[in-house]
Amino acid sequence: MKISFNINGLPKTVEVDKNTPLLWVIRDILNLKGTKFGCGKAACGACTVHIDSEAVRSCSYAVKFAEGKTVTTIEGLGTEENPHPVQQAWIEEIVPQCGYCQPGFMMATAAMLEKIPNPTDEDIDNNIINVCRCATYYRMRKAIHRAAALTNDSSNPLNS
Amino acid sequence: MSKKKISRRKFIVRGALGTAGTLAIGTYLFRNSIRRSIAGMANTADTPYMGNTKTPIIWFETTAENNIIFHCPKVEMGQGTFTGLAQIAADELEVSIQQMQVIHAATATGNIDSFSTGGSTSVSGLWQPLRELAATMREMIKGEAAKKLGVNITTLSVRDGIISGGGKTLSYAEAVKDVTDWEIPNTPVLKNLKDYKFIGKPIPRIDLKDKVFGAPIFGMDATMPGMLFGAVVRPSSIGAKYIDSDTSEAENMPGVVKVVKEKDFVGVVAKSRMEAENAKKTIQVNWDIEKAWQTKDIEDMIKVGNGEPIVIQKEGKAKSILEDDEGIITQEYTSPIGAHAQIEPNGAVASVEENKATIMMSTQVINFSRKEVADRLGFDEEQVNIIPTYLGGGFGRRLHTPNAIQAAILSRAVGKPVKCFFDRKEEFQNDTFRPPTHHVLKAKLKSDGSIEAIEHNVSSGDVMFGSPLVPKIAFSIIGADVGAWRGGMIQYGKIPNYRAISWRVKLPFATSWWRSLGLLANTFAIESFLDELAIKTGKDPVQFRLDQIQDDERGHRLKEVIKAASNKANWKDGVTNDRAMGFAASTDANTPCAHVAEVSIENNQIKIHKVTCAIDPGIAVNPDQVRAQCEGSIIMGISASIYERMYVEDGQLRPVIYGPYRMALMKHAPKDIDVVILENADAPGAVGEPPMGPIGAAVANAVFRLTGKRLRSLPLELS
Numbered sequence: 001m002k003i004s005f006n007i008n009g010l011p012k013t014v015e016v017d018k019n020t021p022l023l024w025v026i027r028d029i030l031n032l033k034g035t036k037f038g039c040g041k042a043a044c045g046a047c048t049v050h051i052d053s054e055a056v057r058s059c060s061y062a063v064k065f066a067e068g069k070t071v072t073t074i075e076g077l078g079t080e081e082n083p084h085p086v087q088q089a090w091i092e093e094i095v096p097q098c099g100y101c102q103p104g105f106m107m108a109t110a111a112m113l114e115k116i117p118n119p120t121d122e123d124i125d126n127n128i129i130n131v132c133r134c135a136t137y138y139r140m141r142k143a144i145h146r147a148a149a150l151t152n153d154s155s156n157p158l159n160s
Numbered sequence: 161m162s163k164k165k166i167s168r169r170k171f172i173v174r175g176a177l178g179t180a181g182t183l184a185i186g187t188y189l190f191r192n193s194i195r196r197s198i199a200g201m202a203n204t205a206d207t208p209y210m211g212n213t214k215t216p217i218i219w220f221e222t223t224a225e226n227n228i229i230f231h232c233p234k235v236e237m238g239q240g241t242f243t244g245l246a247q248i249a250a251d252e253l254e255v256s257i258q259q260m261q262v263i264h265a266a267t268a269t270g271n272i273d274s275f276s277t278g279g280s281t282s283v284s285g286l287w288q289p290l291r292e293l294a295a296t297m298r299e300m301i302k303g304e305a306a307k308k309l310g311v312n313i314t315t316l317s318v319r320d321g322i323i324s325g326g327g328k329t330l331s332y333a334e335a336v337k338d339v340t341d342w343e344i345p346n347t348p349v350l351k352n353l354k355d356y357k358f359i360g361k362p363i364p365r366i367d368l369k370d371k372v373f374g375a376p377i378f379g380m381d382a383t384m385p386g387m388l389f390g391a392v393v394r395p396s397s398i399g400a401k402y403i404d405s406d407t408s409e410a411e412n413m414p415g416v417v418k419v420v421k422e423k424d425f426v427g428v429v430a431k432s433r434m435e436a437e438n439a440k441k442t443i444q445v446n447w448d449i450e451k452a453w454q455t456k457d458i459e460d461m462i463k464v465g466n467g468e469p470i471v472i473q474k475e476g477k478a479k480s481i482l483e484d485d486e487g488i489i490t491q492e493y494t495s496p497i498g499a500h501a502q503i504e505p506n507g508a509v510a511s512v513e514e515n516k517a518t519i520m521m522s523t524q525v526i527n528f529s530r531k532e533v534a535d536r537l538g539f540d541e542e543q544v545n546i547i548p549t550y551l552g553g554g555f556g557r558r559l560h561t562p563n564a565i566q567a568a569i570l571s572r573a574v575g576k577p578v579k580c581f582f583d584r585k586e587e588f589q590n591d592t593f594r595p596p597t598h599h600v601l602k603a604k605l606k607s608d609g610s611i612e613a614i615e616h617n618v619s620s621g622d623v624m625f626g627s628p629l630v631p632k633i634a635f636s637i638i639g640a641d642v643g644a645w646r647g648g649m650i651q652y653g654k655i656p657n658y659r660a661i662s663w664r665v666k667l668p669f670a671t672s673w674w675r676s677l678g679l680l681a682n683t684f685a686i687e688s689f690l691d692e693l694a695i696k697t698g699k700d701p702v703q704f705r706l707d708q709i710q711d712d713e714r715g716h717r718l719k720e721v722i723k724a725a726s727n728k729a730n731w732k733d734g735v736t737n738d739r740a741m742g743f744a745a746s747t748d749a750n751t752p753c754a755h756v757a758e759v760s761i762e763n764n765q766i767k768i769h770k771v772t773c774a775i776d777p778g779i780a781v782n783p784d785q786v787r788a789q790c791e792g793s794i795i796m797g798i799s800a801s802i803y804e805r806m807y808v809e810d811g812q813l814r815p816v817i818y819g820p821y822r823m824a825l826m827k828h829a830p831k832d833i834d835v836v837i838l839e840n841a842d843a844p845g846a847v848g849e850p851p852m853g854p855i856g857a858a859v860a861n862a863v864f865r866l867t868g869k870r871l872r873s874l875p876l877e878l879s
Contacts, residue, residue: 020434021434024433034375036504037505039584043584043818074374079373083372083373090372091369091372094365094784096238096371096372097238097792098237098502098503098552099367099370099377100552101503101552106372129825129826130825131501131818131825133500133501133502133553133555133796134238134553134792135793135799135824137826137829138795138830138831140826
C-alpha cells in the first residue's frame with residue numbers, strides 16, 4: 001500500500017507492504033543508511049529515530065503507523081555545516097569508537113533533551129538505555145551534559 | 161646515495177578519485193621484516209606487519225588537491241587505528257594531518273595484511289614500516305621535484321606537502337604528475353621522536369564526522385547496483401548439520417527470485433529484505449543433531465584435570481613443593497561462555513560474475529575472507545576483490561567470515577549482487593564464543609609472608625585452536641593454545657617456584673577469539689588469588705605485589721603502573737563511607753596495566769563508582785585514543801565480569817537477544833574513569849586489550865572488602 005510521511009523535512013510516499021518495519025523503508029527504500037539495524041526487537045536502540053519528536057525504535061515500528069507523521073533520522077538531525085548541539089558535543093568529546101550505535105544514541109539524547117533540558121546523571125541513566133558494545137558510555141555521559149550546556153547557552157552560535 | 165631503479169610495470173596507476181599520481185612502494189622495505197613464530201607473537205604484542213612483500217602495492221595516492229590517500233591494510237573497528245596510522249604517516253610524509261585521508265585497502269590494490277586486524281597489534285606492528293614507507297615516498301617525490309625545478313634535491317625543503325627550493329615551490333600533486341619511472345632511494349633516516357608534529361598528540365579521530373553525521377560507512381550500509389537481498393537458514397542447535405530442506409512454500413512467496421540449495425546450507429534471494437526473511441521462515445530444514453546439550457554438560461567438560469595438560473611456564477620446583485600435604489592454599493575460579501554481541505551483525509554484499517567476484521564487508525581477516533570465497537567459487541584468489549568497510553565492532557567476531565561465502569553463492573545463483581546478513585538470534589546462536597574456563601590455583605607461603613611457590617591451572621575451550629586461521633598442523637608446533645592461556649602465566653618473577661599449566665577442552669560449539677582472549681578470565685583468577693594470599697599474610701595487596709616482582713625491565717614497567725595507579729587513586733585498603741577499593745594488575749602483550757576500582761553495594765547490586773587505570777603502552781601515538789581504548793575496555797570488561805553469560809539449554813545457546821543477554825548499560829558504567837599513561841618503552845605497544853585484564857579481579861577484590869564474601873565465578877553475583 002501507499003504510505004506518505006515527512007522525513008527530514010521532505011514529503012515522501014512509499015509503496016510497500018504496510019507491515020514492513022520503518023527501519024527498512026528508511027534504509028533500503030529511502031536510502032538513508034545512518035539509522036542502523038542492531039537486533040530487530042527494539043532491544044538495542046541502534047535504529048532510534050524521531051517520530052513527531054518522540055524517540056522511536058524503528059525496527060519494531062510498522063511503516064503504516066508513520067502515515068501523515070514527521071520522521072527525523074540522524075541525517076536530518078544536523079549537518080556538518082549546521083550540527084545539532086548533540087552532534088557538536090559528540091565531536092567535542094570525541095565519543096565514537098566503532099560508531100555503529102552512535103546515531104541511535106544521539107537521536108535518543110536529542111529527544112531526551114527536548115523534555116529534560118538539564119538532565120541529571122540519574123535522568124541520563126534512566127533515559128539513555130541503548131547498547132554500545134565499544135562501551136563509550138563514559139564519554140557519552142560527558143557529551144550529553146555538554147550538549148545540554150550548548151543547548152541552554154544563549155550565546156552559543158548554534159542557537160542563533 | 162645508491163639508488164635502485166625499478167621498472168614502470170612495478171607500479172600500479174589508479175585513475176580514480178582525481179588522482180594526480182599514485183605511488184606503490186613497499187616491496188623493498190619489507191624484505192627484511194622479521195617474522196616471528198605464532199607462539200612468540202601471542203605473548204609479545206609487537207607483531208611485525210605481515211603483509212605482502214612480493215608484488216607492487218598501493219600505499220599512498222596523491223590527489224589533485226594535494227591530499228594524500230592512505231590505503232590502510234588494517235581495518236578500522238573503533239580502535240582508532242586509521243587516526244594513529246595517519247598521524248604516523250603524516251609526520252614522515254611532511255604533510256599536515258588535515259591532508260591525510262584514510263581508506264581501507266581493497267585486496268585488488270595488493271596491500272593485503274595476510275594476518276589480521278586484531279591482538280592490539282595494528283599501530284605497534286606498522287610503527288616502523290609505515291614510517292619508513294612514508295619517509296621513502298617523501299624522498300621520491302622530492303627527487304621528482306628536484307628534476308622539475310632543476311635544482312639539487314639537497315636544497316629542497318618541505319612543509320605541508322609543498323616543496324620549496326631555488327626560490328620556487330611545487331606541490332606534491334604537481335611533483336608526481338606524469339611521472340612514470342620512479343627512483344627509489346635507500347630508506348631515509350627517520351626523524352627524531354621530538355621532531356614529530358602529530359605523533360604523541362591527541363588528534364581528533366579522522367573518522368569522527370562520518371560517525372557523527374551518519375555516513376554510510378559500514379558493511380551493512382554497502383550497496384551495489386541491482387542488488388537483491390538474501391537470507392540463509394542458520395541452525396539454532398549446537399552441532400546441527402544440514403541434511404536437506406523443503407522449500408516448496410518459499411519458492412512461491414512474493415518477491416522471491418530464487419531458492420538456493422547447497423550441500424551445506426539453504427538460502428533464498430528476494431527483491432527486499434522483508435520478502436527474503438518471510439520466505440526463509442517457511443523453509444523446513446532437516447537437521448542432524450547428535451545431542452541436546454545442557455549447561456551442566458559443558459561445565460563438566462571444562463574442568464582442570466580433563467584432557468591433556470601442557471606446561472606453559474616453569475621455574476624452580478613448584479610441582480614438588482605444592483605436592484606437600486600441609487600449608488598448601490588452593491582455590492578454584494570459573495568464567496562463563498561470552499558472546500561478542502557487536503551491534504553490526506555479520507554479513508556481506510557480494511557480486512559474482514563469470515570470472516570475478518567483488519565482496520564488500522566488515523572483516524578482520526581480509527586475506528582469509530578472500531581465500532575462503534575463492535576456494536568455494538573455484539576461483540584464483542586474484543579473481544576475488546574484498547573491499548573492506550568500517551566495522552560495526554570487531555572484538556574478534558570477524559576473524560572468521562563464512563558469511564562472505566554464503567553471499568557469494570547466492571549472488572552467483574541469481575547473477576546479481578546480493579546482500580545477506582545474520583539476524584540477531586543467529587548472531588547469538590552462531591557466534592564464535594569466548595570459551596568458558598575453570599582455574600585451579602595453588603600456593604605455599606613462606607614464614608615471612610612471601611610466596612614460596614605458586615601454580616595456575618587453566619582449563620579452557622579453544623581460542624586459537626578454534627580458529628580456521630591457524631592450520632591444525634601448527635597445533636603440535638605451538639603446543640598449548642596460546643589464546644586460551646593469554647594472561648595465564650605468573651608475572652611475579654621474584655617468586656622462586658612457579659608453574660602454569662593449560663588444559664585443552666574441545667567443546668561442541670565454536671569458541672575462538674574474543675577481545676583480549678584468555679586475558680579476562682586468567683587475570684581474574686590469578687589476581688583474585690593474589691589478593692586472597694595478601695589478605696592471608698596481612699599485607700597490603702599493592703605492596704604484596706610490588707614485593708614479588710622481579711627487577712628486570714618488564715618488572716620495572718609493571719611496578720611503575722602499579723605505583724602510578726595506586727598513587728593516583730589514593731589507594732587505601734579498607735572500607736570508607738561504605739565504599740571499598742579493589743586492586744589488580746597484569747601485563748598483556750608487553751603492556752602492563754593496573755586498575756583500582758572503587759565499589760559499593762547498592763540494593764544488593766555491585767556499583768562501580770570510579771576506576772583509576774595506569775597503563776604503559778610505550779609511545780602513546782594518540783594519547784586521547786589510548787584513553788578512549790582504556791575507558792571502553794574497562795567498561796566492556798565490567799560488562800563481561802558482572803553481567804554477561806551465555807548458557808546452554810536443550811541443545812541451544814541462549815539468550816538470543818540483548819536484555820536477556822545482560823550487558824553494561826549507561827547506568828552501570830562508572831561515572832569516573834581516570835587514566836594515567838606512562839611511556840616507559842621506546843615504541844608503541846598494545847592498547848586495545850590490556851585494560852580488559854585486571855578489571856574483573858579489581859572489582860571482586862573490592863567486593864570482598866565490602867561483604868567478606870569472595871566471589872570466584874564470573875559473572876560476579878552477590879547472591
